[in-house]
Amino acid sequence: MVERAEQFAGPxxxxxxxxxxxxxxxxxxxxxxxxxxxxxxCIDLAAEIVLTECSGEGLVRVPAYYFKHR
Ligand SMILES: [Zn+2]
Structure with missing residues (x-):
């Protein structure tokens, strides 16, 4: 993975x-x-949120800790 990170390293x-x-x-x-x-x-988590934890439409605002502590 290090090589890939360096490959895409930008500013x-x-x-x-x-x-x-x-x-x-x-x-x-x-x-x-x-x-x-x-x-x-995070794509997996976001998909999970959309599929299981939300009913309805529109914006779903998820607090940052939700992503960082799993
Ligand atoms: Zn992430």
Whole structure:
């Protein structure tokens, strides 16, 4: 994973915008527009939230600790 992290190293460290993990500490990091990134682990959590913990529509605001303490 270290090689991959270095391969994508840019001006700023690539970390997940949700949990703060470095690209070298996760399996995948997805970069979106506007300088946001999300790792595979947070994608799983977000999918879980959408599928199991939410009814209805619209924005779901999840506190940061939810991602960082699992
Ligand atoms: Zn993450």
């Amino acid at each position: 700023k460290p690539l970390t997940c915008s949700f949990c703060g993990k470095h690209i070298g500490d996760v399996l995948r990091l997805v970069s979106g527009p506007g300088g946001v990134e999300i790792c595979n682990e």
